[in-house]
Amino acid sequence: MRAPCANSSIRRPVASSADLAIALAAGEPSGDVLAARLLSGLRPHLPDARFHGIGGPAMAQYGFESHWPMDKLTVRGLLAVIPRYREIKGIQNALRDQLLAERPACFIGADYPGFNLGLEMQLKAAGIPTVHYIGPQIWAWRGGRIKKIIKAVSHMLVVFPFEEEIYRKAGVPVSYVGHPMAELVPVTIDEGAARRQLGLPEDANVVTIMPGSRMSELKYNTAAFVGAARLLLKRDRSLRFIAPMAGERQRQMFLQMVEQAGLQDVEITLLDGQSHTAIAAADAVLVASGTATLEVALHKKPMVIAYKMMALEWQILRHFGYQPWIGLPNILEREFVVPELLQDDASPDKLADAMWKQLTDAPHRLQLAERFTAMHHSLLRNSAQESAAAVLKVIGK
Template sequence: MASSADKLSLALVAGEPSGDMLAARLLSGLRPHLPEARFHGIGGPQMMAQGFESHWPMDQLTVRGLLPVLMRYRELKGIQNTLRDQLLAERPAAFIGADYPGFNLGLEEQLKAAGIPTIHYIGPQIWAWRGGRIKKIISAVSHMLVVFPFEEEIYRQAGVPVSYVGHPLAELIPLTPDEGAARRALGMPEDGNVVTIMPGSRMSELKYNTVAFVQAARLLKARDRTLRFVAPMAGERQRAYFLELVAQAGLQDVEIQLLDGQSHTAIAAADAVLVASGTASLEVALFKKPMVIAYKMMELEWQILRHFGYQPWIGMPNILAREFLVPELLQHAANPEALAEAMWKQLSDAPHRLRLAQRFTDMHHSLLRNSAVESAAAVLRVIERAK
């Protein structure tokens, strides 16, 4: 298809690291078919490594939570409107929104109305909350790309063209992770228990999760002096803020090995992981590790959002399993004592660990596709139909 589309322009927007990863995989699949195409919009370092041109730093869009978004609404709307006007003038072959639905669906709706094909990757979790959003999706999205098998039927029944393309993380993470190699890479002895702490990559997540997570580590250390703790940091800002929060809480005595990135190595090295809800919990499951999922947020935001969910689980491993495979502790329940107790059970129950490993292996197989090839093929079909 490359010969007929050498000069194509494709616009993409990713608003946070997970979307950057998804879009980068898609671009790696598209580039062999469209070697001369221009890929541009808003994206992060992984997309730019694929030859993507970002008109704004992706960090300008990276904000999570109802109140933080409201506080920055005017700025974000200004970026959206400016990009919309540029794309309406240019008329790219297609627009691809990589997750970030609050921003991308509104942009997609305006572009689709103007006759520009719109593709959304990945499907918003309308099965978890805000099911009414399907009306917006129908008017905004020409084709939906989904990463979980059960989502395909949901969108098909709603009349939204859809393709299941597999989850990129299932390809990036080995079916049989090498725990020993990960520990050697981190300079850790291969024996003894290791706990990985992942309070979140966003500043707001660090603000509300860090102290409780580190206090739980202190309680665990009191039970077993041989425990080692490791915490991957998403960047320098996150590392500095994490250390500031630990110091303010007087928790400097808790020995934690901080890493610059290397989250997958930290998970692979672990016996169990204390993880903030989000994509990271799926990563932990794909590494076949026991975990405790926890999440805290601003109290007002919690009071607003806690009534919106449609199902009893928030962690993706539990949602995929349709049961509480691993504990979830939210807001007030995510106190240090409860976190430490739940983590201790994950560390000490050997039969449970074996059962989890098998369930997570089955989950891994269900998500495994060549997502770069599958997603690129779906995009190329949309472009071809629009000619």
């Protein structure tokens, strides 16, 4: 039996990549994309290594073998996980037992901390090095998680520069690898090309609405977002509204919510995917809180961040935050550079008022573009190479 590995400075020599197995687990599409980026950096160094565990189609492009469908783990919301707990826990235990028997060179948890940190803790205690990518947002809420992270993680990969100091102070080996999205979005945005691609006039006044990709987000956000669009049209009939849909299920849920709210008269062009193009084409974006807010900032676009959820969840979660901001652009800038309207404040009239300022305040729009450009440069690294280099160091390659 190998001696326990307390941190990434303890390495195990590997004869060749053919002898190597690396396990990974991603629990939702964003983690699948994140892990795939890492695998794209690892595969050239480890051409014959076996990558396996739980993942999705993006990871499969790099020869990843998934033992369970990733959507078995994809549950969002504090209360939604309860009826699925036994199934998810069973998958975690089965994967743990498999990895303890196999003893891979390391385990990499791609985000999804509720599942991965518990698994990592057990694997690390057994001497299997663990890497977690990306760092949980302990700077925003649930800071007590750092105690679990210390026990669970051999090496942390973070995507925001300020996170390095947090983990380093806690004694967790850490690497800042840049944010993968900063590489996907051009620093200079061609708004005209995006509009031509979507068949929009280049001189149109375009508003992109993004109420979320999860069913729960569409359920709670759609009526308020489309209601705000109706009010904005009363101020400017020339406005064009577009909304990227993550899939057919999301499209149908969106249409259902619009019909239930009696907002069928609001003309909105629904797009199949193409979220980056929809953002690039916009004059301003009404966006649900989450990673999409960073997408909008990287496109240098004015925005209003909004979010609604089940009332009980809101009452629970509203007391856990450590910062006055929930939107990533505001967190990174440490101030309200764009408005955030949450729960009861995310009403159609308040959203419309906030969006109107984003559309019409020219000096504010210019200032935002400058700040978001600086933010883009601060997040720009070759994340595939940086994250792969950190993993290779952990496994002694």
